Amino acid sequence: MAGVTAAFLCASTVTACGRRSPSMLDHHGPEAARVAGVWWLMFVLAAIVYVVVAGLVITAVVRGRRRAAAERPDAAGDERFIWVGGVVLPVLILAVLAVVTVSTTRDLRAAQAGELPIRIIGKRWWWDVSYPGAGVRTANELHVPVGRAVDLTLESDDVIHSFWVPQLAGKVDLIPGQRNHLRFTASAPGTYRGQCAEFCGIQHAHMAFVVIADPPEVFDRWLTRRASGAGVQPTREEAARGEMVFNRESCAGCHTIRDTEADGKVGPDLTAFGGRRSIGAMTVPNTATNLSRWIRNSQSIKPGNLMPPVALSSRDLRSLVVYLEGLK
Amino acid sequence: MTAVVSPGAARPSTRRSYTTAWWGMAMLVITEAMVFLVLLAAYFFLRASSRQWPIGGIELPKVDLAWPFSFVLWGSSVPIFWAEAAIRNGRLAQFKAGLLISFVMGASFLGYTIYDFNDLHFGWRDNAYGSIFYTVVGLHAVHVVIGLAMNLMVQVKAWTGRYRTGHHVSAEVFSLYWHFVDVVWLFVFPSLFLSPHWR
Amino acid sequence: MAVIDRGPEIDEGGLATLWEDGPGVPGFLTTVDHKRIGLRYIYTSFAFFFLAGATALVMRAQLAEPNAHVLGPQIYNELMTMHGTTMIFLFNTPVLAGFGNYLIPLQLGTRDMAFPRLNAFSYWVFLFGGLFMYASFFVGKMPDGGWFGYTPLVSKTFNPGINIDFWGLGIVFVGLSTTVGSINFIVTIFKMRAPGMTLNRMPIYVWSMLVFSFMAIFAVPAVTLATGLLELDRLFGTSFFVPSLGGSVLLYQHLFWFWGHPEVYILFVPATGMISQIIPVFSRRPLSGYPWVVAALVTVGFISFGVWVHHMFATGLPPLAMAFFSGASFIIVIPSGIQFFAWIATMWRGAVRLTTPMLFAIGFLLIFLLGGITGVMVAVLPFDWQVTDSYFVVAHFHYVLNGAVVFPIFGAIYYWLPKMTGRALSERLGKWSFWVMFVGFNITFFPMHILGFLGMPRRIYTYNDGLGWAGLNAMVSAGSAVFGLGTAITLVNWARSLRRRAPVPDDPWDGDSLEWATTSPPPHYNFAAIPLVAGRHPLWDQQPLPYASSGEDDETRGLGTAGAVDRETPITSGLDNRPEGNLTIPEETYLPFVLALGLAVMFVGLLVSAAVVAVAGLALAVFGAVWWTWRTDEDLE
Numbered sequence A: 001m002a003g004v005t006a007a008f009l010c011a012s013t014v015t016a017c018g019r020r021s022p023s024m025l026d027h028h029g030p031e032a033a034r035v036a037g038v039w040w041l042m043f044v045l046a047a048i049v050y051v052v053v054a055g056l057v058i059t060a061v062v063r064g065r066r067r068a069a070a071e072r073p074d075a076a077g078d079e080r081f082i083w084v085g086g087v088v089l090p091v092l093i094l095a096v097l098a099v100v101t102v103s104t105t106r107d108l109r110a111a112q113a114g115e116l117p118i119r120i121i122g123k124r125w126w127w128d129v130s131y132p133g134a135g136v137r138t139a140n141e142l143h144v145p146v147g148r149a150v151d152l153t154l155e156s157d158d159v160i161h162s163f164w165v166p167q168l169a170g171k172v173d174l175i176p177g178q179r180n181h182l183r184f185t186a187s188a189p190g191t192y193r194g195q196c197a198e199f200c201g202i203q204h205a206h207m208a209f210v211v212i213a214d215p216p217e218v219f220d221r222w223l224t225r226r227a228s229g230a231g232v233q234p235t236r237e238e239a240a241r242g243e244m245v246f247n248r249e250s251c252a253g254c255h256t257i258r259d260t261e262a263d264g265k266v267g268p269d270l271t272a273f274g275g276r277r278s279i280g281a282m283t284v285p286n287t288a289t290n291l292s293r294w295i296r297n298s299q300s301i302k303p304g305n306l307m308p309p310v311a312l313s314s315r316d317l318r319s320l321v322v323y324l325e326g327l328k
Numbered sequence B: 001m002t003a004v005v006s007p008g009a010a011r012p013s014t015r016r017s018y019t020t021a022w023w024g025m026a027m028l029v030i031t032e033a034m035v036f037l038v039l040l041a042a043y044f045f046l047r048a049s050s051r052q053w054p055i056g057g058i059e060l061p062k063v064d065l066a067w068p069f070s071f072v073l074w075g076s077s078v079p080i081f082w083a084e085a086a087i088r089n090g091r092l093a094q095f096k097a098g099l100l101i102s103f104v105m106g107a108s109f110l111g112y113t114i115y116d117f118n119d120l121h122f123g124w125r126d127n128a129y130g131s132i133f134y135t136v137v138g139l140h141a142v143h144v145v146i147g148l149a150m151n152l153m154v155q156v157k158a159w160t161g162r163y164r165t166g167h168h169v170s171a172e173v174f175s176l177y178w179h180f181v182d183v184v185w186l187f188v189f190p191s192l193f194l195s196p197h198w199r
Numbered sequence C: 001m002a003v004i005d006r007g008p009e010i011d012e013g014g015l016a017t018l019w020e021d022g023p024g025v026p027g028f029l030t031t032v033d034h035k036r037i038g039l040r041y042i043y044t045s046f047a048f049f050f051l052a053g054a055t056a057l058v059m060r061a062q063l064a065e066p067n068a069h070v071l072g073p074q075i076y077n078e079l080m081t082m083h084g085t086t087m088i089f090l091f092n093t094p095v096l097a098g099f100g101n102y103l104i105p106l107q108l109g110t111r112d113m114a115f116p117r118l119n120a121f122s123y124w125v126f127l128f129g130g131l132f133m134y135a136s137f138f139v140g141k142m143p144d145g146g147w148f149g150y151t152p153l154v155s156k157t158f159n160p161g162i163n164i165d166f167w168g169l170g171i172v173f174v175g176l177s178t179t180v181g182s183i184n185f186i187v188t189i190f191k192m193r194a195p196g197m198t199l200n201r202m203p204i205y206v207w208s209m210l211v212f213s214f215m216a217i218f219a220v221p222a223v224t225l226a227t228g229l230l231e232l233d234r235l236f237g238t239s240f241f242v243p244s245l246g247g248s249v250l251l252y253q254h255l256f257w258f259w260g261h262p263e264v265y266i267l268f269v270p271a272t273g274m275i276s277q278i279i280p281v282f283s284r285r286p287l288s289g290y291p292w293v294v295a296a297l298v299t300v301g302f303i304s305f306g307v308w309v310h311h312m313f314a315t316g317l318p319p320l321a322m323a324f325f326s327g328a329s330f331i332i333v334i335p336s337g338i339q340f341f342a343w344i345a346t347m348w349r350g351a352v353r354l355t356t357p358m359l360f361a362i363g364f365l366l367i368f369l370l371g372g373i374t375g376v377m378v379a380v381l382p383f384d385w386q387v388t389d390s391y392f393v394v395a396h397f398h399y400v401l402n403g404a405v406v407f408p409i410f411g412a413i414y415y416w417l418p419k420m421t422g423r424a425l426s427e428r429l430g431k432w433s434f435w436v437m438f439v440g441f442n443i444t445f446f447p448m449h450i451l452g453f454l455g456m457p458r459r460i461y462t463y464n465d466g467l468g469w470a471g472l473n474a475m476v477s478a479g480s481a482v483f484g485l486g487t488a489i490t491l492v493n494w495a496r497s498l499r500r501r502a503p504v505p506d507d508p509w510d511g512d513s514l515e516w517a518t519t520s521p522p523p524h525y526n527f528a529a530i531p532l533v534a535g536r537h538p539l540w541d542q543q544p545l546p547y548a549s550s551g552e553d554d555e556t557r558g559l560g561t562a563g564a565v566d567r568e569t570p571i572t573s574g575l576d577n578r579p580e581g582n583l584t585i586p587e588e589t590y591l592p593f594v595l596a597l598g599l600a601v602m603f604v605g606l607l608v609s610a611a612v613v614a615v616a617g618l619a620l621a622v623f624g625a626v627w628w629t630w631r632t633d634e635d636l637e
């Protein structure tokens, strides 16, 4: 039992165990905190119930082993035992849980004032993220201001996905033909890992993302800069060549880069790709080497994903990488 | 020596209860009823989640012929009741007549369903309304076909003289099934044909 | 040990030849003996268990460390789907049906099931359905949509291969077996109890199978429709689940879980029935609170039809509507609690013997307790938003499916297999098997709870390093090998018992129910004369056990040895169980096999979209059905 408790405590304070897990008990927002509170309450109740009931089982066995086979005691008193243990005890505990369920549910899903609307579309196997008010679009990264509630609109136009950032809130599915909402607030700056939780096909395992919570002024600066379309113009010659390759090859047919000819809708928006932390929905870190491997054959990194290998000369590839990494 | 006792409870019954075969059919009828119940629930679920019903401007179901033929189908249970009573009392001729009448009524309902399907201006691939409409009505029609086949079977047995009083399990089983097919229509018809008209 | 009285002196050799199946393959294909069929069910489903277990071990090898390359994503998803599908459809459900087949007629004191041929039919359908799904391995296109195959992931658009068709059609097919089997159980239980065995004297195990059967006939239509309509969408282009054409993907989830939730209790209820049989025998006293346990079983059956939405808590339904389903899920705890405390009470005042079956029962209690508690946790709506589709749920359902269903099944093997085969199992190996399984189980499945908290979603074929998941996953994988070893010890024990042929007494455990009144293994006719029951525990309270003699009239002739001589078994009037007539046990026949084969051919035709094959299969099945109906009256009455 002590070991179990230690394990859960460990899960709640990840740093103490020297790991960085996206643990729901390491909460950074009121929604996740509320649920973690529910968990600790249940944990205490469960521990009591388990210890008491398992204790009864073991005592019964030990007692029973000592009794001689000849006696066949009658069943007097058994019924009361069954009723107290099987009905009264559960009803008391479940009544507590029922109250907790209803009150928590009501609080967690209520709309709040001044929410920031964000639209998320689940794709196989990446996340399309846009800020409707600001005309900003990105992928696999969600910037949010600390301390302000966000209202996510969750949609899908292929299969069902599920949006889950354990440190911030519970999950909600993205279902084709339906529009769901999820509200949460990040209470501290930081990056919080999220991952698709509904099985969505071959690369469901690599459909992660990250929520980046910044202080409001930093967030506002980010949003304004993105909205202005800054950083898209190539500054180096190599990059300009890369842009040309991008538009000449099939890339532009699938990807959009703002204010350029590239306006494909099949793959993630690459407008500020250079600033992103990872490639392929958190499959590998965003480095020049990984990017060039990805472009040459993303299938070797994320088998089965929907971007085909593109045959390019190494000269073109180098330009492309410089171009894409420069988009910040 | 072993104790050989005559069963204490073995007071022979005056009235026979249902046979195992009847029970088996009754249980089959329960699952089948669940099939239709779930399908009708699916129908109303789809309807509740669509803005328009029928979807995509499909015409409302026509009821001018559906009404009379529904009564034909429901009515076809009556000769079966009649036939059941007959076989219990050993009146084989009446039994055969009842079956025959019921068969004709059931077959004419089936004919109507086929005619109606041909007359529709939409297919089951068009949209979810088409899919559920054809599936429910079609599945019911399949049950009618099975019922008619069973009726034939029972008739052959009757005409070849295989039944005697107290020896007609398959007739009993068939009649239960046929009543069930009729009762299902009592739910399918209002749901699929009438309810779209009430809005 | 009780002196067992086998009833009136009869010419056993003569009877045996009368009831014996023909030799060789024809005898194998045509038998209608519920014991042969039951054992066959058990063997077949255990084969599937070890297959699916081995599959799990391969999956665990892949997940043992981050970014492993044991399996690619496609094959992982296929194995994961087949693991879950096999365990639910091809192991758990049929193995319980197999025990039911074998034990129900014996515990009721009758000579066979109500519909022996239908019984053979349901076995063949199960076998063909299982082979149908596993045929996907031979063409390298295993189903890959998860065991509940949500649309639109499994729609033709997103999954064009025939992988999913193996699954969808296979489930429709196997569902038929469950339905037919359940009907057979119900009628047998209502119409064929030995004289004096009123409903309130039935063994709890039979009660649990009655609840199993009723739940199945109410629930299975929903999954048949879910997968059936899915196949209509896939094969014929209908649009039930296509949102752009007015279809609804949530409709699929409702249909699936309207069966899916009852299904887990369909599995759980007979498992508790087995436990309620084992614990009293090894506590040497009747089960405490029998009426309450029966009431609990029946209420579980009802309530479990009202909680299915708790599998859909993340789908964005209105929160307060979902909270209602949380509440319903809480209520289901109460019947489980009643059973649980009845078991404790039984042992509390009993004289406990720690035999292998009893060890499995106690292991079950300790594991199910935790699985039940985590069940209550996931029923708490806001908490489930966090843990649904994470490894926490995987932990919950292995604690219940693997712990609370598989442990009782292993207990039942140790308890009843010697009766079925007539060969003793080693207690020493049995205890080893238990302890290795128990320890391995907890090493495997306990850490999964924590992985869920750490944010690990289910159904991922790999994960990156640096998330803090690696250590626990390694532990899980190591534990799974230990658990697998524990099951293998039982397999060895089983095989050894068949080879060593150590005989088993009729009543090795001092049992209370009628199966212990006959030989091990029982003769084909089970009982030469039907026992007369006067209480809940005939073998404990009625010494020597009285047997009926054949009367002159039709109603009672079948009760005594005359019935066995005529291949008849008595029928009673139903609830009040008055003797009423006799059922002739049909001769061996190819009918069930032919009918099942026809259906199998039809399904293959649908699978490969070959109309000719499908129609040929259908024709064969219709032929079988007509033949069958034609002969019906000959055997009844």
Ligand code: HEA
Binding pocket: A049, A053, A085, A086, A089, A090, A091, A093, A094, C264, C265, C267, C268, C310, C311, C313, C329, C330, C332, C333, C336, C337, C340, C368, C369, C371, C372, C373, C375, C376, C378, C379, C380, C384, C387, C388, C389, C393, C396, C397, C400, C401, C404, C405
């Ligand atoms: C044998 C199978 C079995 C059994 C018995 C149970 C039992 C229960 N299950 Fe479980 N469940 C599954 C099999 C089973 N489950 C499976 C297979 C899934 C996942 C499917 C999938 O997604 O793949 C699942 C998933 C599942 C979910 C959905 C989770 C999710 O997907 O997010 C939920 C939610 O409510 C749930 C709840 C419960 C509850 C409340 C019980 C209760 O019946 C438990 C009651 C028992 C006890 C509580 C213990 C005994 C009681 C006492 C000793 C009294 C005192 C106790 C208290 C006061 C708490 N189960």
Ligand code: HEA
Binding pocket: C049, C050, C051, C052, C053, C054, C056, C057, C059, C060, C080, C081, C083, C084, C085, C087, C088, C092, C145, C146, C147, C148, C394, C398, C401, C402, C405, C406, C444, C457, C458, C459, C460, C461, C480, C483, C484, C485, C487, C488, C491
């Ligand atoms: C009765 C049901 C049952 C049982 C017993 C098990 C048993 C096991 N399960 Fe299973 N499991 C499910 C039902 C079950 N499971 C279901 C329904 C799912 C959901 C699937 C889905 O999401 O769609 C699932 C999913 C599931 C997952 C999650 C996969 C994922 O989400 O990606 C994992 C991961 O570890 C797992 C592991 C195991 C392990 C290690 C065992 C072990 O207990 C297995 C132990 C091993 C053996 C018993 C075999 C021993 C082998 C031999 C002795 C060799 C002999 C071999 C031959 C003769 C061929 N299971």
Ligand code: CUA
Binding pocket: A122, A123, A125, A160, A161, A162, A196, A197, A198, A199, A200, A201, A204, A205, A207
């Ligand atoms: Cu998207 Cu899983």
Ligand SMILES: [Cu+2]
Binding pocket: C260, C261, C264, C307, C308, C310, C311
């Ligand atoms: Cu459930």
